[in-house]
Amino acid sequence: MRFSVLASGSTGNAIYIENDQHAFLVDVGLSARKMEQQFTMIGRDLKKLNGIFITHEHSDHIKGLGAVARKYGVPIYANRKTWEAMDGHVGEIPVDQRFQFDMETVRSFGSMDVQSFAVSHDAVDPMFYIFHENGRKLVLITDTGYVSDRMKGWIKGADSFVFESNHDVSMLQMGRYPWSVKRRILSDVGHVSNEDAAVAMSEVVEQKETRIFLSHLSKDNNMKDLARLSVSQTLQSCGIMPGEFVHLFDTDAQKPTELVTV
Incomplete structure (x- = not known):
């Protein structure tokens, strides 16, 4: 895969x-x-x-x-x-x-199983997907205001994650957005911050080689270097040293990542 x-x-x-x-x-x-x-x-x-x-x-x-x-x-x-x-x-x-x-169902396409799960976002019925094949697991989880225990149970132990790291809280609070938009982003149906994403990551990664692609970064309230640094520092504070078995990667609004094998 x-x-x-x-x-x-x-x-x-x-x-x-x-x-x-x-x-x-x-x-x-x-x-x-x-x-x-x-x-x-x-x-x-x-x-x-x-x-x-x-x-x-x-x-x-x-x-x-x-x-x-x-x-x-x-x-x-x-x-x-x-x-x-x-x-x-x-x-x-x-x-x-x-x-x-x-x-919360699974569809099979040959050797690949695709599993849907609920997230917390201000859409009518938002859900993301987990792809399974030959014991390998790819999780996609963006556009959620928080990562619940139920979500963590679904996504735990993936080999690769595309994981939301939307905003830096200080940048958002001091930025140009009206307060109504800031409140929406910070809410339980908005988007997760760098630090909150990292705390959730620390609770779902296992002791094996794991790639995490930091995704859905706000163009106004985040930067790639800041997201990577914030996530790295928070993971370290949770006892996980990035580079040992957890590896962080950037994504981009314009340029695709290279094809990665899960």
Whole structure:
């Protein structure tokens, strides 16, 4: 199983996952043209996609969904409430491309199992995904205001995480956003901070080689170096030394990561 974070941030999000038999996207938060460019950068072809999994209806996750779905005829998976919330925002998607993926269920695609789980975010019914194959586990968890014990139970022990590290609290508090937006981001249905993300990470990583890709960084209230430093320091305070078995990686709003084997 291999993956690339094609884009991650306030302006658009998309993650590519493949094995030898299947190729999937999680979210299409970029235009169809931009998605084609991202695929070219990792040496892959949108025409070979077998499915797209949607996490929730916010525009930075579905911006290009309608155009990509219609152009490439790809099956789309989302839960019922998310489908209802997307109607009117993604244009017409043929009925034979629309599939319901219920919360806290598993779908199998050959040797790959895809598991959905709930997060805490101000969308109608947000959920993220865990990919399993041959005893390896890839967790995607962004767009959540906190990481509950229930979430930790689902994601614990992954070999690779794409983990939200959205904002630095001080930058957010002193920044230009109106207080209503700051309050929303800091709430239990907003986004996790660097430090809160790291505390959650410390409780779900196991004593094995683990890659963590810091994702969904705010362009106004965070920086890559700051996120990495804050997460590293917090992990150390929790007794985990980054570089020993836990390795941190950046993601970018414009440039995809290299394809990584889970």
